[in-house]
Amino acid sequence: MTATSGTVRFRRVSRQDPCPVCGKPDWCRVFDDGGVQCMREASPIVCRGGGWLHWPDGRAGDWRDRVFPALPAPVPRPTPTADPVLLDRAFRALLAACPLSPAHARSCTSAG
Numbered sequence: 001m002t003a004t005s006g007t008v009r010f011r012r013v014s015r016q017d018p019c020p021v022c023g024k025p026d027w028c029r030v031f032d033d034g035g036v037q038c039m040r041e042a043s044p045i046v047c048r049g050g051g052w053l054h055w056p057d058g059r060a061g062d063w064r065d066r067v068f069p070a071l072p073a074p075v076p077r078p079t080p081t082a083d084p085v086l087l088d089r090a091f092r093a094l095l096a097a098c099p100l101s102p103a104h105a106r107s108c109t110s111a112g
């Protein structure tokens with residue numbers, strides 16, 4: 001017998017179609033997507049309605065994997081390097097172009 005739980009279809013196990021996890025003919029159910037809610041064998045995934053979820057044939061992939069494909073790993077940017085002598089000249093030129101105002105110069109010298 002096939003039924004639905006939300007939008008996922010499932011069938012109850014039976015004597016002719018026992019649970020693929022515990023092998024029993026009752027209490028468990030098998031979903032069309034391959035998941036098995038077994039009421040006897042524990043797994044890391046606990047079902048809200050009781051029992052545990054198993055994927056005996058492996059999980060077909062999470063729907064999020066189909067909607068949002070994995071992005072490629074970011075390529076680390078190389079750390080920029082510069083010649084220290086060139087940097088010194090550049091910063092000295094920058095400081096010369098941006099002199100302190102008299103008020104700022106007094107503030108720097110009076111603060112210690």
Ligand SMILES: [Zn+2]
Binds near residue numbers: 023038
């Ligand atoms: Zn079972």
